[in-house]
Amino acid sequence: MKVTIVGAGNVGASCADVISYRGIASEVVLLDIKEGFAEGKAMDIMQCATTTGFNTQVSGVTNDYSKTVNSDVVVITSGIPRKPGMTREELIGINAGIVKSVAENILKFSPNTIIVVVSNPMDTMTYLTLKATGLPKNRIIGMGGALDSSRFKYYLSKALNKPANDVQGMVIGGHGDTTMIPLTRLASYNGAPVANYLSQEELDKVAADTMVGGATLTGLLGTSAWYAPGASVAYLVDSILNNQNKMIACSVLLEGEYGQSDICLGVPCIIGKNGVEEIVDIKLNDAEKATFAKSADAVRAMNGDLKAVLA
Numbered sequence: 001m002k003v004t005i006v007g008a009g010n011v012g013a014s015c016a017d018v019i020s021y022r023g024i025a026s027e028v029v030l031l032d033i034k035e036g037f038a039e040g041k042a043m044d045i046m047q048c049a050t051t052t053g054f055n056t057q058v059s060g061v062t063n064d065y066s067k068t069v070n071s072d073v074v075v076i077t078s079g080i081p082r083k084p085g086m087t088r089e090e091l092i093g094i095n096a097g098i099v100k101s102v103a104e105n106i107l108k109f110s111p112n113t114i115i116v117v118v119s120n121p122m123d124t125m126t127y128l129t130l131k132a133t134g135l136p137k138n139r140i141i142g143m144g145g146a147l148d149s150s151r152f153k154y155y156l157s158k159a160l161n162k163p164a165n166d167v168q169g170m171v172i173g174g175h176g177d178t179t180m181i182p183l184t185r186l187a188s189y190n191g192a193p194v195a196n197y198l199s200q201e202e203l204d205k206v207a208a209d210t211m212v213g214g215a216t217l218t219g220l221l222g223t224s225a226w227y228a229p230g231a232s233v234a235y236l237v238d239s240i241l242n243n244q245n246k247m248i249a250c251s252v253l254l255e256g257e258y259g260q261s262d263i264c265l266g267v268p269c270i271i272g273k274n275g276v277e278e279i280v281d282i283k284l285n286d287a288e289k290a291t292f293a294k295s296a297d298a299v300r301a302m303n304g305d306l307k308a309v310l311a
């Protein structure tokens with residue numbers, strides 16, 4: 001199976017590293033516009049093969065889309081990341097043009113591919129990719145919820161003082177500092193509601209920390225995070241290529257589900273060989289439904305800024 005990653009920067013290269021290390025695909029192509037950069041990243045990753053023991057073939061190219069031909073999955077991580085103090089939404093001006101042209105180039109060589117959109121503002125970039133390519137909705141998947149959910153479980157595990165892998169939880173809604181919805185009511189510690197162990201105040205703090213999880217790391221690192229984002233993309237790609245049918249919160253086109261239409265927003269999806277196999281209704285309560293509607297309003301307003309790019 002072949003995966004192309006467009007944008008060999010922090011997130012793209014980290015994703016290629018996890019995909020090869022875990023043997024998720026047999027071939028990974030990294031593509032970047034910076035001369036020699038993707039080639040260098042690919043060579044560096046390939047020089048791990050004998051020490052970490054993988055057989056994936058990783059190669060790098062400078063803007064040569066012919067090398068991406070017949071990719072099963074293409075990941076878009078090209079574009080600029082935010083700096084401390086910025087929101088993801090502020091990246092739209094530069095990233096919209098990049099994402100649109102990348103998506104169009106990809107399709108020339110891989111008309112049957114599934115596209116995973118990572119560049120921010122991710123929900124709006126996913127919607128843009130869908131509109132610009134006209135691909136069926138099951139083949140355009142925005143990655144944000146997998147990462148946000150892993151951060152949610154990290155903060156829950158810290159509050160519970162228990163291992164993160166014993167914690168279940170999901171974040172839906174927009175992939176933004178104010179639009180994310182950590183579902184604290186449904187989170188559990190090995191099946192028991194986390195509310196059995198944490199006060200409302202503690203749960204509120206976990207939710208608040210999760211929502212600004214990306215901003216916190218951006219403040220610490222000077223640019224946005226990459227290890228967990230790269231690993232989250234690899235997790236999603238694994239579920240597609242190996243038809244795992246995992247339930248993962250992803251940004252996908254809604255056509256009435258969760259009361260929304262004509263918008264890409266994070267909802268629980270079954271992810272398998274066709275991309276989005278199913279959108280799962282996890283039965284939100286009235287308060288959660290209202291928060292979801294507010295999140296959708298904010299993302300829809302952002303999508304309005306795409307008019308010029310889509311014209």
Ligand SMILES: NC(=O)C1=CN([C@@H]2O[C@H](COP(=O)(O)OP(=O)(O)OC[C@H]3O[C@@H](n4cnc5c(N)ncnc54)[C@H](O)[C@@H]3O)[C@@H](O)[C@H]2O)C=CC1
Binds near residue numbers: 033095117226
């Ligand atoms: N959805 C999510 O959960 C996450 C999204 N992101 C987003 O992912 C994007 C990438 O972040 P980083 O890897 O940290 O940035 P980075 O700056 O390290 O890498 C971006 C790469 O894209 C390349 N690039 C720019 N224009 C291109 C084009 N037209 N064609 C091919 N390559 C091009 C650049 O040369 C650079 O190497 C950002 O927009 C960031 O906000 C980052 C983390 C998580």
Ligand SMILES: O=C([O-])CC(=O)C(=O)O
Binds near residue numbers: 081088147218225
């Ligand atoms: O915070 C950012 O800008 C990058 C991102 O989406 C994340 O790490 O969640």
